[in-house]
Every structure is written in structure tokens, then in C-alpha cells.
Amino acid sequence: MYLPLIRLMAAVLLVACSAAQAQAGQEKTLIIGIDGVQLSQYERLGPDANLHRLSYAKAYAGGVIGKPTQQPTLSGPSWITLLTGVWADKHGVMSNDAQWRLDPRYPSVLKRLRQARPDAHIASVVNWSPINSAFLADEVAAFDVVESGLSDDRVVERVTAILSSTPADLTFAHLDEPDSVAHEYCFGDAYQTALANSDRRLGMLLDQVQARQQRLPKERWLVLLTTDHGRDPAGCGHGGQSESEKTVFIAANQSLNAELTDPRPPADNPGPNGLYGYAAQTSLAPTVLRHMNLEPRRAWLLEGSPLLGATGVRKLRVDEASHQLRWFSEASTRVQIFRNGRRVAQPEAARQVWTDPDTMAGVNDYVVELDDTPVAVRNAAAPSERAKTPSDDAGR
Numbered sequence: 001m002y003l004p005l006i007r008l009m010a011a012v013l014l015v016a017c018s019a020a021q022a023q024a025g026q027e028k029t030l031i032i033g034i035d036g037v038q039l040s041q042y043e044r045l046g047p048d049a050n051l052h053r054l055s056y057a058k059a060y061a062g063g064v065i066g067k068p069t070q071q072p073t074l075s076g077p078s079w080i081t082l083l084t085g086v087w088a089d090k091h092g093v094m095s096n097d098a099q100w101r102l103d104p105r106y107p108s109v110l111k112r113l114r115q116a117r118p119d120a121h122i123a124s125v126v127n128w129s130p131i132n133s134a135f136l137a138d139e140v141a142a143f144d145v146v147e148s149g150l151s152d153d154r155v156v157e158r159v160t161a162i163l164s165s166t167p168a169d170l171t172f173a174h175l176d177e178p179d180s181v182a183h184e185y186c187f188g189d190a191y192q193t194a195l196a197n198s199d200r201r202l203g204m205l206l207d208q209v210q211a212r213q214q215r216l217p218k219e220r221w222l223v224l225l226t227t228d229h230g231r232d233p234a235g236c237g238h239g240g241q242s243e244s245e246k247t248v249f250i251a252a253n254q255s256l257n258a259e260l261t262d263p264r265p266p267a268d269n270p271g272p273n274g275l276y277g278y279a280a281q282t283s284l285a286p287t288v289l290r291h292m293n294l295e296p297r298r299a300w301l302l303e304g305s306p307l308l309g310a311t312g313v314r315k316l317r318v319d320e321a322s323h324q325l326r327w328f329s330e331a332s333t334r335v336q337i338f339r340n341g342r343r344v345a346q347p348e349a350a351r352q353v354w355t356d357p358d359t360m361a362g363v364n365d366y367v368v369e370l371d372d373t374p375v376a377v378r379n380a381a382a383p384s385e386r387a388k389t390p391s392d393d394a395g396r
């Protein structure tokens with residue numbers, strides 16, 4: 001007698017739940033970060049690896065050598081660059097020291113989604129604790145799920161639970177095995193086993209997303225896979241600016257734009273072996289924001305071209321000696337150039353260069369906007385101006 005009533009109530013509940021979910025937004029993102037993966041070693045797992053369920057390309061970590069963006073290829077600075085879309089000279093996490101906190105002027109994508117959508121389900125589930133307990137410590141109170149210090153298997157279990165029973169709007173999952181194994185054994189059999197284990201965990205997470213998509217076909221899922229830094233040529237350590245340490249990758253479950261797939265090494269500064277022709281690590285955050293319908297804004301000063309939709313200008317850079325901004329673009333329209341928030345010029349995009357008539361005195365935040373897509377860059381102070389302030393890097 002009660003059974004039909006229970007069924008009716010269940011049906012009503014189900015309808016109410018799906019209505020709430022539709023309201024909450026159908027764009028979903030899962031960011032999977034695997035610590036310390038050298039792409040060339042990962043590819044040695046062969047064509048059956050779960051990596052090949054995604055499209056991917058090389059990217060670079062560690063900023064640009066000799067520029068204000070140069071940062072150590074360490075976990076703390078790198079993960080926070082991936083999650084904010086700016087280099088450490090802006091986000092402020094300069095090393096793995098637990099004293100560092102993210103500069104609140106450059107919040108993570110998790111915090112930005114919270115600011116835009118108080119109802120969004122936001123999770124950060126990490127093996128390496130300092131991401132949550134130190135660098136994002138001032139943000140995590142705003143997240144729905146914050147788990148730190150879990151084993152990789154527990155990270156997968158926890159994220160599986162999130163994917164199966166919550167709105168799961170934005171989830172960051174951090175796995176650590178390749179990095180910790182390589183610190184002990186360098187490249188070799190143990191590292192390959194660690195990569196195979198991580199790839200199996202990747203496969204489990206991709207299966208979970210697929211199952212959810214079948215269950216909830218209206219949802220639009222972006223799954224991103226990346227790593228924080230490469231390794232030195234022997235695989236043992238990292239932190240420096242060698243090509244292998246700076247080489248990372250970005251993979252996705254959908255095809256991304258030319259900034260990822262069509263490398264354009266700048267002729268005046270191609271980087272080690274043309275590495276700066278690939279996407280910067282700063283491109284991950286604007287990609288996530290755009291997918292989540294949070295269009296990157298000029299005031300955010302994000303330093304990467306998004307990898308979904310319009311790229312904006314690509315390879316934006318400063319040549320302080322000639323007071324020039326340079327970029328790559330084949331667009332037939334004009335760009336808008338802003339200096340410290342004020343529009344100062346509208347040159348043709350295809351010129352790919354603009355000289356600041358005010359000679360870049362001091363430190364300036366430039367934004368070049370094309371196709372409603374802003375990309376930012378900050379010039380270095382002239383050596384004479386730098387000498388006026390004592391270096392805060394002394395002794396570190």
C-alpha cells in the first residue's frame with residue numbers, strides 16, 4: 001500500500017534534483033594533476049595508455065628565463081600557476097615553503113568560481129598537502145570538499161564519490177606517485193611503474209566521467225590532465241630551468257585550439273629548443289574559466305591565452321630594451337592595448353608589435369585584447385630602478 005507512495009515521492013525528489021542541477025549549470029570541469037611527470041617517459045607506456053584517450057601537447061613551466069616570470073620548476077609555484085593563470089611574481093608562491101600564501105589579488109579558478117557561483121560544488125582533493133594547507137589556505141574555507149595528504153588511491157576514491165553523488169562543478173585532483181618515486185630512484189623501471197599506476201588511476205577517473213555523462217547527458221565536461229614540472233635529465237630532481245625540467249604537457253577530453261596544437265616559437269626568444277612556442281602553464285586557468293562561463297577579464301591580468309575558443313594574441317611578451325610588446329597573431333582586426341588599466345593604443349593585430357611611447361618607466365601591467373580575449377604581461381623594471389629597492393630574494 002505504501003510502495004506506490006514511496007515511488008511517487010522518489011520520482012518527485014528525482015525531478016526536483018535534476019531541476020536544481022540544471023539550474024546550477026551544466027558546465028563541469030575535472031582537473032587531474034599528476035606531480036613530476038616527464039612527458040617523454042610517460043609516452044614510453046605505449047599507445048594503450050589512458051593518456052591517449054585525451055588529446056595533448058607539450059607546454060612549458062617555470063616562466064621565461066631572465067624575465068620577471070621566471071620561477072623555480074617546483075611543485076608549489078607550478079601548481080599555483082596552473083590554478084591561477086599567473087606566474088609566481090604575481091601569485092606570490094615562490095617556493096615549496098609552507099609560509100607562502102596565494103596573493104588574494106590572483107585567486108585560484110576554484111575561488112573565482114565560488115565568487116561567481118555561491119551554489120557551485122567545488123572540491124580540491126590532493127595527495128601533496130601544502131597545496132590546500134599552505135598555498136590555498138586562505139581560500140579553502142569556501143570549497144565544499146577539501147582533502148589533503150591522501151594516498152593516490154584515496155584521491156581516486158574520493159573523487160569517484162564526488163563524481164557519483166554531487167554536482168561536481170569544479171574538482172581538482174592531485175596525484176603524486178611519479179614525483180615521489182623519481183626523487184628516490186630517478187628515471188628507470190620504478191618510475192615507469194609509477195607512471196603506469198598513475199595512468200591506471202587516470203583511466204578510472206575518465207571511466208567515472210564517462211559513466212556520469214551517460215547518466216546526465218546534458219552536462220558538458222571538460223577534463224584536463226597536466227603536470228606541474230618536468231625533471232632534470234636523469235629524472236632525480238627538478239627546480240632548475242633546463243629544457244626537460246621546463247617541459248610539461250596539457251591534455252584534454254576535447255580538442256583544444258591552436259595555442260596548444262600549433263606551436264609558434266618567438267624568433268627573438270624561442271626558449272630551449274623552441275619550448276616557448278608551446279602553450280604556457282598559465283593557459284590552463286583561463287581555459288577552465290572560459291569553459292565554466294567565467295570569461296577572463298582584463299582586470300584579472302591572466303598571463304596565458306585560453307586553449308578553448310578564441311586564443312586572443314599568442315606569445316605575448318615584452319622587450320624592455322626596445323620598449324616593445326610583441327605577440328603572434330594572424331587576425332585582420334585591431335587589438336586594444338591597455339597599460340595599468342587605461343587604453344593606450346589600438347594597432348592592427350597582424351603588426352605583432354607595439355612600441356610604448358612612454359618607454360616603460362617603472363613596472364607596468366599591459367593587457368592586449370583581441371576577440372574579447374585579454375592576455376596580460378608585466379615589464380621588468382630597468383636595472384637602475386631595480387637597484388633602488390633591495391632584492392627580497394636575498395638569502396633564499
Ligand SMILES: [Zn+2]
Nearest residue numbers: 035036075228
Ligand atoms: Zn612537483
